Amino acid sequence: MIIQKSTSPRISSFDPENFSFGDTFIDHMFICEYDNEKWGEPRIVPYGPIGFSPAMMGVNYGQACFEGMKAYKDENDDVFLFRPEKNAKRINKSASRLAMPEVPEEIFMKGLQTLIDLDRDWIPKGEGMSLYIRPVIFATEEVLKARISNKYMFAIVATPAKSYYSAPVSVKISDHYSRAANGGVGSAKAAGNYAASFYPTKLANDEGFDQVIWTDDTAHEYFEESGTMNVFVRINDTIYTPKTSEKILDGVTRDSFLKLADKKGIKVIVGDVKVKDVVEAFDNGTLKEVWGVGTAVVTSVFKALGYQDRLLNLPILSETESFALSLKKDLTDIQTNKAEDTFGWRMKVEKNILEEA
Amino acid sequence: MIIQKSTSPRISSFDPENFSFGDTFIDHMFICEYDNEKWGEPRIVPYGPIGFSPAMMGVNYGQACFEGMKAYKDENDDVFLFRPEKNAKRINKSASRLAMPEVPEEIFMKGLQTLIDLDRDWIPKGEGMSLYIRPVIFATEEVLKARISNKYMFAIVATPAKSYYSAPVSVKISDHYSRAANGGVGSAKAAGNYAASFYPTKLANDEGFDQVIWTDDTAHEYFEESGTMNVFVRINDTIYTPKTSEKILDGVTRDSFLKLADKKGIKVIVGDVKVKDVVEAFDNGTLKEVWGVGTAVVTSVFKALGYQDRLLNLPILSETESFALSLKKDLTDIQTNKAEDTFGWRMKVEKNILEEA
Known part of the structure; x- marks a missing residue:
């Protein structure tokens, strides 16, 4: 070198x-x-x-x-x-x-x-x-x-x-624009995926939303991602998140959250997350939390979901009640060497690598 | 300036x-x-x-x-x-x-x-x-x-x-990969669209094809584009081409071909071009020509279409029989000032613009 x-x-x-x-x-x-x-x-x-x-x-x-x-x-x-x-x-x-x-x-x-x-x-x-x-x-x-x-x-x-994003954000469930095609490059961190998302996000911003929950481009029936993050939904005490695919990024934070949730004994179902089911859960009071996860912000808590003409205001949970926030703490404690790293996730950067090289 | x-x-x-x-x-x-x-x-x-x-x-x-x-x-x-x-x-x-x-x-x-x-x-x-x-x-x-x-x-x-591409080419009708999502950026000449197409094109190359005919990402039932070009199909003496949409580029050569075909009295139908209909036309002998149009090559004539496990070998037409080649000639004659420009398409670049500026 x-x-x-x-x-x-x-x-x-x-x-x-x-x-x-x-x-x-x-x-x-x-x-x-x-x-x-x-x-x-x-x-x-x-x-x-x-x-x-x-x-x-x-x-x-x-x-x-x-x-x-x-x-x-x-x-x-x-x-x-x-x-x-x-x-x-x-x-x-x-x-x-x-x-x-x-x-x-x-x-x-x-x-x-x-x-x-x-x-x-x-x-x-x-x-x-x-x-x-x-x-x-x-x-x-x-x-x-x-x-x-x-x-x-x-x-x-x-x-x-x-860490940016401190306050919980409002997100719009997309009903026209999409992030990824079947047989496309959605699972890649391809530069073009980001440019493609900016205009729909701007339109959502103009409607008062901070971000977009991306849905499938065929019929907008399934959650895919949120903004530049993977998306998690909590109904009662079960967490749901879409499985990775050629359209959905295999996020490091996503994977870490899944492992931490499992360790905590939280039930997680990885599979299709239907917009209809999320809205139904909201209507019957079982929708507790929806949030995004990614490297940049770790966790972005959602305070409201825009769905068609409705605004679904989500409950405000304390740090102990919230799976999103408690999992975030578990993760950042490991990242910053405040907690034991039972998964072997941390890699220490040795000093004076140059001199050894 | x-x-x-x-x-x-x-x-x-x-x-x-x-x-x-x-x-x-x-x-x-x-x-x-x-x-x-x-x-x-x-x-x-x-x-x-x-x-x-x-x-x-x-x-x-x-x-x-x-x-x-x-x-x-x-x-x-x-x-x-x-x-x-x-x-x-x-x-x-x-x-x-x-x-x-x-x-x-x-x-x-x-x-x-x-x-x-x-x-x-x-x-x-x-x-x-x-x-x-x-x-x-x-x-x-x-x-x-x-x-x-x-x-x-x-x-x-x-x-x-x-002009590059001289010989007719073989193209594969895509049955998995796609170029554009509904609600995506297919109609834009976005840089990312090209990068996304390279890998599927390489796979087609490995199978012996020169290019890919892109189909809809939902069910691969409709022609969208071919390579980096718009696509035209001739069945009997009628030309079919997909209508422009948020997934399909509004090509200048495409538009010029449509106007030149109309002037020649060739019947053109702009609308859905079903893969199934093209294959049926091949089977009953009415599929005469399939070709791509774009600025770089003007016309790329297809000699064969790969569809699932089949290779559909297209007829070889002479320059006078071929709509693709005769329309190409009409167009390039206008572009190079060999023919009258009844559409007002040419713009002469004046000399010494700098000195006037």
Whole structure:
């Protein structure tokens, strides 16, 4: 691995009490380029621009997929990743569906760990704080032909993060727009899936909703995802969530919630979640909670569901009553090394990886 | 408009008899940037790289759409665009669906004409030759948040072109993968649509097919598009093509073929094209032709359709018998100023636009 350290690091001017999420970048980034049917020498370089012309295929034909993951700092300033091997596997699943080359897991994991170790001072500490990490693969060949690119870049960039979304949100159950086609790319973290969701989300925002619950594109009868998250429904004391499929992302937080719920002895049914059943449960008073789960916000609690002309106002549950909030606490306690990690989910980022390398 | 002419133009080393399509770029490109809710000063600059970090939203979230169009040089070296106002309108339709700002038609048309005029020497002349032009809008803000970008670039780049695809091709009628969801972005020239199609196309290639005929994602009962083209079917002497919808691109070549067919007195039915009806027509000998139409290749004639386990070999028609080929000739004769333009489709690119500006 080639390391080019920043000669003008910005870390001394970083205020962990006061920063802007998403556009404050750590001093370095990891990059590795693919050409001639193989990945080249991995590099860590100062974060910053790389030259691409507007003919870049990643931009023209959307061959691009990414991951979202976090690093957490505990009380002793030790740094932990959370199930990073899941992200390494999933980015390759996404890449395959988009006819892009897979990134060897060793390049992914070593690049990730070396970068996070090098810029560990950027990780803010305390309640809800973390480093949000974005691995991304995109086509870099500059050719105006709608075909598979021959050149790619795998990059990892990162930004300090506070947990966003604090207040419960209102979500609209989609009855026209959809996120994924049968035989499409819904299960991939494909760049194009996000762009496609922005306009319907904006329309929902204009109606007073914060997000959209995506339903099947055929008849809008089944829950699929919510915003950029997997969706959970609690009826009485049973949790329901759609099974993963070619339309539904296999979320790391989703999987972790399922395992934590099981450990707690909460009954979980993974399968079709019918809009009709959710509305019926609301009407007969058995619908207790609906929430989204994802890396960025861990849990987004829903206060209301918009369904056709109705607004279904959900009960407000305390942290002890709420499965969403108690599972969130279980998860974040493991992530931040406040609780025992019986699942083996944490991965400590060793210090001075560079010097050993 | 700011013009920065290339100080090291490559045109003197361009051989119009021997060049590579798609990655040979003309000396200049047009760019215009959007920020603070407005488009800035349009610029023509030397073709080349622009600095973007891997956090660029166009790459991460796929907010990117494009157009494909051509300029043709006639015997007198006059240069013509073909229905460019259709592309100006459509790129904005695509942009809107992806929650991106529209480009004012004046910026689009003036940028296009000035660029093509400036680099008119790059347009190769003769049978099938043209300049392929790629207007593209993409999100340029560098933020790791899955939301609508606040910054964009509108660019026009171009490459000399020969008509590609000469031989008739075999296409597979899709029975699993799909291109577009109901309530999705199929009617937009969204970057992500192309990436999503590459893997299914590769699988079809592995089975010996050149392209895929996309069918509806619900039950694969209806033709939608073929490859990156609109699809036409001829049964006896009637042409059938799917009507445009939120899943089907409103192609300029498609629209031109419909108008030319009408002028020729050919009966055209625009509506549902059922896979079952096409297969039945093959079986009873009334299926004469199936072909794709699009800007890049104008017409791609199909020699065989793969349907489930069957291979339907289509008749080989002469240029006079074939509707596909005779309509193609009608169209290219208008595009290249060999025939009278009764529709008012050609737009001449005036000389020395720069000096007048």
